[in-house]
Amino acid sequence: MPTDPRGLRADAPLLDAWLRFQEAAPTPFTIPGHKQRHDLVGDVIAGDVPLYAGLDTMKLSAGLLAEAESRAARLWGADVCRFSTGGATHANQAVALAVADDGDTVVVSRTLHRSMLLGLVLAGLTPVWVRPEVDPATGLPLGVAPDVVRRALDAHPHARAVFVGDPSYVGTVGDVAGLAEAAHEHDVPLVVDAAWAAHFGFHPDLPQHALQLGADVMVTSAHKTLPAWSQAAIVLARTERVDPARLEAGVEATATTSPAGAILASTDAARALLERDGADLLGSAIAATRGARERLHAVDGLTVLDGPGVDPLKLTVVLSAAGVDGNAVEQDLLARGLPVESADRDVLVAVVSLADTGETLGALTEAIVGAVERHRGPARAVVGPAAYGVEPQAVVPPRQAFFARAESVPIEHAVGRTSAELVAPYPPGIPVLAPGERITAGTLRALEHARDAGVRIAYAADPTLATLRVVVD
Template sequence: MAPPDDLRGDAPLLDAYLTHLDAGRTPFTIPGHKGRADWLDAGLARALAGDVPLFGGLDDVKQTAGTLADAEARAARLWGAEWCRFSTGGATHANQALCLALGTPGDRVVVARTAHRSTFVGLALAGLEPVWVAPRIDPRSGVPLGLEAADVAGAMAATPGARAVLAVEPGYLGTVSDVAALAGVAHDHDVPLVVDQAWGAHLGFHARVPRHALALGADAMVTSAHKAWPAYSQGALALARTERLDAARLEAGFEAGNTTSPAGAVLAGLDGARALFAARGEELLGALLGRLDDLRDRLTAAVPDLRVLGPADFPAGRFDPAKLVVLLPPTGADGVLVERDLVAAGVPVEMADRDTLVAMATVADDDETLARLEAALVAAVRRHAGPPRAPVPALSWQVRPQVELSPREAFFAAWQALPWRDAAGRVSAELVAPYPPGVPVLAPGELVTHEILEGLRAARASGTRVAYAADPTLETLRVVR
C-alpha cells in the first residue's frame, strides 16, 4: 500500500515542486534541458528527471509566491530560531556562511578540533584565527567524547576578545558534548555558541535522542537534511537566534556563497523532510530506535566479543542512539577488510577504519534492510576475526596542532611541493584529512611533524582514503615557501 501523500499542506516548496511537475509547462528559462531530455538521450534524461529550478519552477524569478521564505519561516518556528535559510550547498556552505558572520579578519574564535573541513575553509575565507580545543578521548574505546566545558572555559580565558565558540555536535561517532554547559561558557563571555549539527537533523524529535543545539542554548546551528532525514543530497539548514548574532551579517554571509540557481528538487526534499519530522518525527524515530536496540542485542549475541556502543556507555544525553557504532578491537577484525566485504555484499557503510565501523541507519530503514546489514556484518567480522587488540584512537582525534600562520595567511601563501620526508618542520599549505570523517589532521598554517606524516601514511597504507591533499599518494606535500 502506498504511503499517504499528506505533507503538501505544510511544505510549500514540496507542494510547488509537485504542482510544477504536473503542470505540463513549456518553459523558455533555464535549465537548458527544459524537462525534455528524453528525446535527446535516455540515460541523460534519467539523470535529469525531476530537476526543477527554484526560479521559474517553484516560484517565478521575482519570487512572487514567496514559497522559499514561507518554508524557511516554518523551519525557524520548528526549531525556535529567528533566522533560517535553506542551503543547496550542504552544511559546507552553511558552516562557511556562519563563519563569515562572526567577526572581522584577525579576530580569534575558539573551535573544536573535530571541526569539519568546511569550517577550516570558512575560517580562511573570513580571516578568523582559530584557538583549538581538542576533545577528550574515552580510554576504553578510543572514541572522542566531545568538548569539556572546563577546556573551553580555559581557552576563552586565555583568548581575550575571542568572538565565538564553534563546536561539532554530535560528533562523527555519535558522542555529544554537554552543549548547555558550552553555551553557558560562551555566554559568560557574551559571545555566541555556533554548533555544526550536520549529523543531527533528528535531534530533539524524540525523548530518547539528545535535544537539538538551539534548545540547549546555542545561538546558531547548521544541520544536514540529507544525513539523518530522507532528503536530497546537499540539502542543509542554517538557523540562528539574533541576540548575539547580527541578522544582516548572517544574511550577507549566507548569500556570499549561495548559488543564484538553487535546485528546486533539493529545496522541495528538504522542506518535505522537515514537514515529515514535524508531523511524525517522534513516531518514526521511536520505531527506528527500537529496531536498533534489537539489532545491537542480536549483533553482540552473534559475535560476543563485538562491542556496539549505546547510550548506556555515556552520561545521559551524551550519545545519539540512532548512530550504530561498532568497535572491532575485541574481535581482532580489521575494519577496512570488514568494510570491503560489506561493499562486496551490497551493504556499504558510512565509515570504517581499522578499529571502528559506523553504519548510518535512518527512518527510511526497516526490518529487512537492518537484517541485511546484520547478516553481512556478522559474516564479515567472523571471517576476519583474530587475536584481540587494544583500541587506538584514530589519527583525526589525536592531533594537537602547532599553529604557525593563520589559515588565511597560509591559504594564500606561496607554496612548494616537497618530498614527504623533507616536509617535516615546515608549515603546511594544504589541508589533509582521512575521509571519513573528514576531520583535518593537517590544515594550512600548521607545523608538519614526523608523527603526523607517519600517521597519515600509515592510515593510507591501511586502506583509509586520505582526502584533499594535492598529491593523494602523499609522496609530496605542499608547504609554505
C-alpha cells in the same frame, strides 16, 4: 503509518510548488538547459526543477522559499532559518563569515569538519584549538568539555565565537548546554555544527537539539538523517548574539545563484514529515537500532557504542578485540549491497535514519556478524583515529598560509615546514593538518597510520602522500 508525500503538500509550500510544476508540465524558456526533456541524457535529470522560474517566479513573487524557511524556524525554535543547497559545507562557511571580523580570534574544536576550517580561511579568522576528550576504551572522541572552552576564552578574552561539532561523526554526544553556558559567560555565541543531528529533539529517546540546549547557531544536514536530497542543509540561528543581516549576507555570498528546487523542496518536505510523523518514524528506527546493538553486543570481541552519551540512531562498532579488519568487513558488505558510512581497520560506522526499519537493520546486522566470524584474527589494542592524537602547531593564520606562495616537496623533506594545504583522512574529514600549521614527525605518523588503516587521504594535492604542499620560506 501515513507517508504519502502528496499528503504533506498542504504544509510544505516548496513541495507543493514542485508537484504543481510536474503536473503543469510547462515548456520553459529558462535554465536549466535540458528544458525538462528526458530523451536527451535520460532520467538523470528527472525532477530537476529550478527555484527561479520553477518553484516560484523569476522574481520570487510568491515568497515560497521564505515561507518554507519560516516554518522550519518555528519548528526548531529559531529566529532565523536559511535552507542550503550546498550542504552543511556552505552553511558552516556562511556562519564563519557572519560571526566575526577579518583577523579576529575564535575558539574552535579541532574535530570540526574541514568545511568549517576552510570557513576560517574565507573569513580571515584565527583559531584557538580545543580538543575533545577521548574514550580510553574505544579510542574514539567524546565531546569538548565546557571547562576546556572556559579556559580558552579566559586566555583569549577577545575571542568572538565558539565553534564545536556535536554529535561527533561516530555518534558521541557532548555537553552542549554546558558549552553554551561557558560561551555566554563571555557573551559570545556558540555555533554548533550538528550536521549529523537533524533528528535530535523530535523523540523522547533522542537528545535535545543544540538550540534547545542554548546554542546560538545550529547547522544541520537534512540529507544525513532526514529524507532530503543530497546537499540539503539548514542553518538556524537565534539573534541575541548573532547579527541576522550579517548571517544573511554570509549565506548569500557563498550560495549558488541557481539553487536546485528539488533540494529545497525535499528539505521542506522532510521538515513537514518530521513535524507530522517524526516521532512515530523515529521511534520505530530507534527500536530497530536498539535490537541491532543487542545482537552485535552478543558477538565476542565487538564493542558497540551505546548509552546516554551516544546518538540512538548511530551504529558504531569497534572491531579491535575481535582482530577483524574493517576494510575486509566492508568488502563483504558491499558484495551484499549494504554499504556503510565509514570503515577502516578498527571501526565501522553505519548511519541509521527514520527511513530504516527492523528489516533493513536486521539484514545489515546479520551481514556484519557473518563477516566478523569469517575474518577473525588475534585481538589488537585499541588505537583511536589518527586525527585525534595530533597537537597542531600554528605558525601563521590559516588564511595567510592558504594564499601564500607554495611548493610541493617530498614528504620526507616536509618536517619543520609550514603547510599550505588541508589534509584529512576521509571520512570523517577531520584534519590532521591545516593551512598554517607546522608539519611534524607526529603529523606524518598520523597520516601514514590513517592511510595504512585503509582510510582515503582527502583534500591533499597528492593523496598518495609522496609530497606535501608547503609555504615557500
